[in-house]
Amino acid sequence: MPVLARWxxxxxxxxxxxxxxxxxxxxxxxxxxxxGAWTLLAPHIALVMWGWLLLLTLGVAYWILPRWGQERRRVxxxxxxxxxxxxxxxxxxxxxxxxxxxxxxxxxxxxxxxxLAFALHAWPRVRKSAYGR
Numbered sequence: 001m002p003v004l005a006r007w008x009x010x011x012x013x014x015x016x017x018x019x020x021x022x023x024x025x026x027x028x029x030x031x032x033x034x035x036g037a038w039t040l041l042a043p044h045i046a047l048v049m050w051g052w053l054l055l056l057t058l059g060v061a062y063w064i065l066p067r068w069g070q071e072r073r074r075v076x077x078x079x080x081x082x083x084x085x086x087x088x089x090x091x092x093x094x095x096x097x098x099x100x101x102x103x104x105x106x107x108x109x110x111x112x113x114x115x116l117a118f119a120l121h122a123w124p125r126v127r128k129s130a131y132g133r
Contacts, residue, residue, distance in 0.1 A: 012056035022043055
């Protein structure tokens with residue numbers, strides 16, 4: 001497995017653990033009131049949906065999609081997607097404590113840029129099957 005794919009998968013597992021921890025705090029707050037527990041709902045959803053599921057999917061896609069020869073081309077796009085998506089997750093995760101609307105908007109823009117960068121990286125690697133016509 002390539003180094004970048006390992007970074008994607010390991011980071012996704014970190015976000016799974018962090019998102020699960022936030023979910024546990026929210027659930028604990030239902031039984032024994034914890035001040036501000038419900039402010040963790042948006043970061044919990046973002047970490048589990050975009051942090052765990054998206055980064056895991058992109059890491060496996062980077063690893064498994066076919067290559068031209070022995071090298072992966074335009075790796076810088078996959079690296080920039082990784083950076084954009086992680087920056088977006090941290091912005092969205094910290095948004096409740098920053099008490100402003102701009103972190104969510106900036107996080108959405110960075111998520112879009114990250115997905116676009118990965119799509120541009122992976123597009124040439126998806127080709128017609130040699131078996132079907």
